[in-house]
Amino acid sequence: MLLTCGCAKGCMLASSSSVLRRQHFLVRSLCLGGGGNRKGLNDIRSMACDSEAENVLRAIAPPLDQRKVAIVGGCREYTGAPYFAAISALKIGADLSHVFCTKDAAPVIKSYSPELIVHPVLEESYNIKDEEKERISGKVLAEIDKWLERFDCLVVGPGLGRDPFLLGCVGQIMSHARQRNVPIVVDGDGLFLITDNPDLVSGYQLAVLTPNINEYKRLVKKVLNCEVNDQDAHQELQLLAKQIGGVTIMRKGKSDLISDGDIVKSVSQYGSPRRCGGQGDILSGSVAVFVSWAHQHSSGAGVDSTSQMNPTVMGCMAGSILLRKAALLAFASKRRSTLTSDIIELLGRSLEEISPAC
Template sequence: MAGVRNSEEIDINGASDDVFSPKPPESTEECQESCTFEAPDDSEVQERKLAGETQLPSTNDTAQNEINEELDDSKEYNTEEFENAEMLAKNPDDDEDLYMYEENANYEEEVQQVEHEECDDNREDRSRTSNASQLARNLKKRSIKWNSHLRSMSVQVSDSSLIEKAKTLAPLFSSGKHKGQAGRIGVFGGSIEFTGAPYFSSITALKVGADLSYVFTIKDAAVVIKSYSPELMVLPFLDDPDAINKIKPWLDRLHVALLGPGMGRADSTKQTFEAIICLCRSKNKPLIIDADGLFFVAQNPDILKDYPAPVILTPNKAEFARIVGDSNLEGPKVERAKPFLEKTGPSVTIFCKDAEDEIITLGNTIKLTGGGSGRRCGGQGDMLGGAMSTFLTWALEKNLPPAVACFAASKLTRDCNAQGFVKHGRSLVVTDMIQEIHSVFQENFELK
């Protein structure tokens, strides 16, 4: 694949001193031997089924029977919710009746509470039984439709070889490894206006499995970002008059630099951005460029010309139009990207974010669809960039192409969105999606 270089050329470890030099990565062969990729297990469904076996004590009381019926119904819905993704895809027209579901987590909790109270008290206090019955009915009324947004929960990719390769990405756990070997990610971004974006990226990089995550930001944003998470190392260098010299020693430690989330578009920021790219170039540092970083690249694509390590650009639809320099939001992206990619050279991969994600290299495109929910909360692209940073670190260590990291990040983001939507519906925010990373990762990328 274009833009893929071997690990010696990439200098993926990037460390100039021994303290930060990771040991050589395990060979891909070794890893593949120990990796098996199994279909997601249905333990959650089983757990819910088991929970559903608990019945209230039988009673002749009508209200009590009503409650039992309500509770039985709710258990059915809660179990169905996890079983029906495939059915949705197969029978898209059936969704109206079939996919009414309860706001399951809260519903189940509240009903179980009622169940408890009823078991204890129903012989003594019939009026509470009827209150509980009303509560169960009210809860059911709050049911929302699981509509066509979730018809397909499975991500489809036009190059299925990526699926197998993505399964081999995660490094093995080993007590012999030291902190940093699973990834040291640097996120360069943040501004007075946007402190959330670099946070979402860097916390996601950590939660996907990087060992260390640094945020390089401006002074006034640094304290704010630190306050979001003690896990992140936040360095207030971006608006320092001596920014590049301050950044330099830290850059040596990074496996991948993600540039742009929430960075802002001020001219002074553009200068710093370009100076960072020059510095990264001198150190063969793999790059991911997102958001405002793409705004700057659009103004000066030559900054990436013949870049000596892999670069992934992650534009959304609007940003894509900006970097390829056309105002047309439609048309085959692989064609529209061609002049830009010819100019920059083979190191650059474009991952275009949209309902259909596309991994574009010169003359080639791989498309990803499915997953997600129709709920499009801000920060989802930042999350994707953070995940991609960690996946790219691992891909390069294993000599896998950047496309594998793109696929993995897209799959993870889309599944986190779909899974989060089941719990939070319209209230889903990117923080909720980040909470889903562990279980989505376990299902799709963990060595089994």
């Protein structure tokens, strides 16, 4: 179980700066001895109580607070996914939502909404010569490094594609974000990247992986070297998260299962039977905001029970319950024709119903 820092309210206010938040994380890590004191806890404290997820959301959502998130994704083929993630983050309460994508994708993503800040910095192999790769890779990193410190969370993967050169650059971006203790949510093709290179996130407790069924299968195969066992889903997820050094994994499905290698939580509220593509992107953008709020909440020495929980797990629970509620409302109104944009339009109302703004 995570210890809190014990600092008082004044500290919570101060900690709205990214630097202080990260210092809190470091202090917690030190208190935990790198998470080592979790290892003795073999019992799975799991529950499928969605009122708990709503309580978590209420606890971590601050009155109204500045958050900046960034999405790393968007290539020649995929532009919708990073947009969905970025706009969802804004609709939940982020003040600024950046997208780092390829040059081809940028004008299109910009055209979806003037609310986003879109950086055309990534490059795909087809666009560059072999001898230019090292120089361009350095340039891409330098460009993103200028911004990294300002973000409260990074989402890596929506619409990223699988170009080897691009994925190589993104791996380096993840390493730089990690050096700066910026929380990272990894989804979509970002999961393809880290399944091949688990070291990119291994041991990084500010990382969240949000695999769907197929992505989870590949991850289990790679890390646990076995097939998915649905009979022991909780234990398997717990083991997987532990094996990757205490990252938080949200296994998406009929119920979303969340584990950091210690506790296992489940969010099962009924959402929508419609499986329109893009819902995973809403989730990754939402989790980014909630994870960053949860870290602030935890560093604020709250006295409620939620402050004992790993903030990364809390962020996942809040993201999950909110998406389910918005999807339920959207389906009630749009039925078979429900699209991802319809769900995004209802994020605000859903959030207000669970946790009204002061």
